[in-house]
Amino acid sequence: MTRTLVLGGTAWLGRLVAADARDRGHDVTCLARGESGSVPDGVRLVHGDRARPDAYAALDGEWDLVLDVARVPSHVRGAVAALGRRAGHWTFVSSGSVYADQSGPLDESSPLLPPGEDEAPYGEAKSACEQALPSGATIVRAGLLAGPGDPSDRSGYYVARMAAVPDEPVLVPDVADQPMQVLDVRDLAGWLVDLAVAGEPGAVNAAGAPSTVGELVELSVRVARHRAGTVAAPAERLRELGVQEWAGDRSLPWWLPPTHVGLGRMSVTEASRRGLRPRPLEATLADVLDDEARRGPDRPRRAGLSRAEEADLLGRLAR
Numbered sequence: 070m071t072r073t074l075v076l077g078g079t080a081w082l083g084r085l086v087a088a089d090a091r092d093r094g095h096d097v098t099c100l101a102r103g104e105s106g107s108v109p110d111g112v113r114l115v116h117g118d119r120a121r122p123d124a125y126a127a128l129d130g131e132w133d134l135v136l137d138v139a140r141v142p143s144h145v146r147g148a149v150a151a152l153g154r155r156a157g158h159w160t161f162v163s164s165g166s167v168y169a170d171q172s173g174p175l176d177e178s179s180p181l182l183p184p185g186e187d188e189a190p191y192g193e194a195k196s197a198c199e200q201a202l203p204s205g206a207t208i209v210r211a212g213l214l215a216g217p218g219d220p221s222d223r224s225g226y227y228v229a230r231m232a233a234v235p236d237e238p239v240l241v242p243d244v245a246d247q248p249m250q251v252l253d254v255r256d257l258a259g260w261l262v263d264l265a266v267a268g269e270p271g272a273v274n275a276a277g278a279p280s281t282v283g284e285l286v287e288l289s290v291r292v293a294r295h296r297a298g299t300v301a302a303p304a305e306r307l308r309e310l311g312v313q314e315w316a317g318d319r320s321l322p323w324w325l326p327p328t329h330v331g332l333g334r335m336s337v338t339e340a341s342r343r344g345l346r347p348r349p350l351e352a353t354l355a356d357v358l359d360d361e362a363r364r365g366p367d368r369p370r371r372a373g374l375s376r377a378e379e380a381d382l383l384g385r386l387a388r
């Protein structure tokens with residue numbers, strides 16, 4: 070039986086990875102503090118705080134596969150030092166944010182940001198994590214993820230809004246041609262386990278099929294059965310009105326600043342060669358809408374506009 074260790078496993082992607090490996094018959098252990106959530110049924114949780122020197126003390130045995138989702142370089146260094154000789158193949162979940170210039174197309178040979186320390190911004194920290202891995206590791210640089218349970222609240226914003234108020238126009242950024250790639254987190258989780266089992270070293274991008282913001286909005290309209298059309302506001306006007314790109318409060322997801330449009334232009338040639346086969350975006354959006362309905366579309370969100378903010382903005386834009 071394959072012995073698989075997930076460093077993480079209590080949050081969104083890591084939990085799905087642990088469940089996928091379990092479903093394949095692996096003997097799965099997760100190491101985490103247990104603060105982010107639980108591990109899937111049938112998976113062992115070993116408590117450990119990777120910020121502490123004794124983080125891995127309770128992990129005994131050997132591992133065929135290690136999969137890590139860390140963003141803190143010292144956590145990766147600590148794991149490699151503590152487990153290195155007891156661990157087979159390492160697979161690390163990195164990010165497209167490691168690329169130094171994200172304003173254009175990104176392939177695996179694009180230059181990386183200089184590695185940073187633990188407190189460094191996300192991209193620099195992930196770049197340092199990559200450097201801390203044992204030789205022969207598989208490095209998976211993920212782009213924008215979507216799917217049920219998205220903790221960022223990005224992927225469900227438009228479908229939830231459109232389904233909740235199907236007869237009122239929806240505010241979207243006027244960037245229909247902006248390239249965008251969205252990868253279903255479940256497809257990534259399963260593929261990560263495939264990659265770990267295959268054990269091929271080196272970096273590979275993990276991104277969705279090339280698409281555009283316009284296509285994503287159209288698919289959302291169809292999935293949500295929205296009837297009232299969109300109001301496409303110029304990017305400059307939205308910025309003047311205090312709306313931000315990408316994520317966070319008072320934002321419009323999928324709209325990227327010019328410095329980051331490359332995150333919608335990640336090469337997937339190598340990913341396809343290694344077997345990534347994303348499901349159709351429409352299927353992801355339909356499941357995201359079901360999940361939004363369960364979670365409550367009017368809950369406070371980490372991304373998007375509240376209904377009141379959107380109504381206020383539509384009013385101002387109409388003046």
Ligand SMILES: NC(=O)c1ccc[n+]([C@@H]2O[C@H](COP(=O)([O-])OP(=O)(O)OC[C@H]3O[C@@H](n4cnc5c(N)ncnc54)[C@H](OP(=O)(O)O)[C@@H]3O)[C@@H](O)[C@H]2O)c1
Binds near residue numbers: 104165213
């Ligand atoms: N969302 C996106 O669009 C996107 C895009 C590109 C890449 N990514 C990457 O995708 C991955 C997402 O992973 P995820 O969804 O599983 O969520 P996450 O929030 O990144 O996961 C963090 C995991 O590490 C554990 N952890 C954090 N601090 C710890 C500590 N001090 N000691 C031990 N464990 C610790 C957490 O568990 P406890 O809190 O229970 O300890 C949790 O299981 C990340 O690698 C992220 O960088 C995401």
